[in-house]
Amino acid sequence: MIIIKSENEIRLMRMAGKVTAMAMEAVRKAVRPGITTLELDEIARDVIVGCGAYPTFYQYNGYPKNICASVNDEIVHGIPDKKKVLKEGDIVSIDIGATLNGYVGDMARTFAVGEISQEKKDLIEATKGSFYAGLEFCREGNRLYDVSHAIQSYAESRGYSVVRDYVGHGVGKNMHEDPSVPNYGNPGFGVRLKAGMTLAIEPMINIGVYDTKVCADGWTVKTADGKASAHYENTIALTKGEPSILTVL
Ligand code: MF3
Ligand code: CO
Numbered sequence: 001m002i003i004i005k006s007e008n009e010i011r012l013m014r015m016a017g018k019v020t021a022m023a024m025e026a027v028r029k030a031v032r033p034g035i036t037t038l039e040l041d042e043i044a045r046d047v048i049v050g051c052g053a054y055p056t057f058y059q060y061n062g063y064p065k066n067i068c069a070s071v072n073d074e075i076v077h078g079i080p081d082k083k084k085v086l087k088e089g090d091i092v093s094i095d096i097g098a099t100l101n102g103y104v105g106d107m108a109r110t111f112a113v114g115e116i117s118q119e120k121k122d123l124i125e126a127t128k129g130s131f132y133a134g135l136e137f138c139r140e141g142n143r144l145y146d147v148s149h150a151i152q153s154y155a156e157s158r159g160y161s162v163v164r165d166y167v168g169h170g171v172g173k174n175m176h177e178d179p180s181v182p183n184y185g186n187p188g189f190g191v192r193l194k195a196g197m198t199l200a201i202e203p204m205i206n207i208g209v210y211d212t213k214v215c216a217d218g219w220t221v222k223t224a225d226g227k228a229s230a231h232y233e234n235t236i237a238l239t240k241g242e243p244s245i246l247t248v249l
Pocket of ligand 2: 168200202233
C-alpha cells in the first residue's frame, strides 16, 4: 500500500532529508586517500546524532554500522571497517539514512578518492544523470515505470548496465515502503504517480554486467565481473507541479 503524505509530513521529511544531506556533506569533505570507511561512518553518525536524529541503517535487519560505504566493484551495503583504507584512484559509494521526527531521509552519492580514471569519472556522472533523467518523469499522472525506463535508457544508451537485483522504494515513517522503484522497466506501466508520494530513487549503474553477488559478510553486494559501480540516490516528494528533492542542505 502506497502511503500518501500530507504537506506537513513532507515538511517533516524535508527536515530528516536535511540532516541526511548534512551528514553526506561531512563525509564528502572527509573522503581522501588514507581514511578508513569506519572513520567515514563515525563522521556521519556524529552529524546525525548531533542533530537529534537517528542513523536509520543501524541495526536495520541487524546491519552493524550507521552508513554503507561500498568501494569500486562494491555496489551497495558495504560495511564500514577500520581495515578498509581508501586509496588514490578508488571510488566510494556512501549511502546514509537519518530518522528525524519519525521520518526517514535516504540518500547516496559516489565520491572520487583523490585522482580517478576518466572511466570512473564518466560512470559517476552518468549515474547522476540517470537519476535526473528519471526525476523529469516524477509528475502526477505519469506511470512509475516511465521513471524507471528513463533511468534505464539514459544509462544503457551510454553503454552502462543497470543493476536489477536492488531497487529504489517508497520512503516515509519506514525506510522501505511501497512501491518498489526499479531502475529499469516498460514505459506506460506501473502505478500512476500522485502528489504526496515520497520515493527514494536510487540508480546503481555498472561499467560491466548488471549481475551481482553477495559477499561472505552477508551484506556487501559486488558486481559479478569485478568492474566498478556507482550509486546516486535522493528522497523526493511528488507534488502537483515539479518534484521536490528532500535530501538537500
Ligand atoms: N539506502 C539503502 C536502501 O535503500 C540502505 C539500506 S542499508 C541497511 O535499501 F543497512 F540499512 F540495510
Ligand atoms: Co534507499
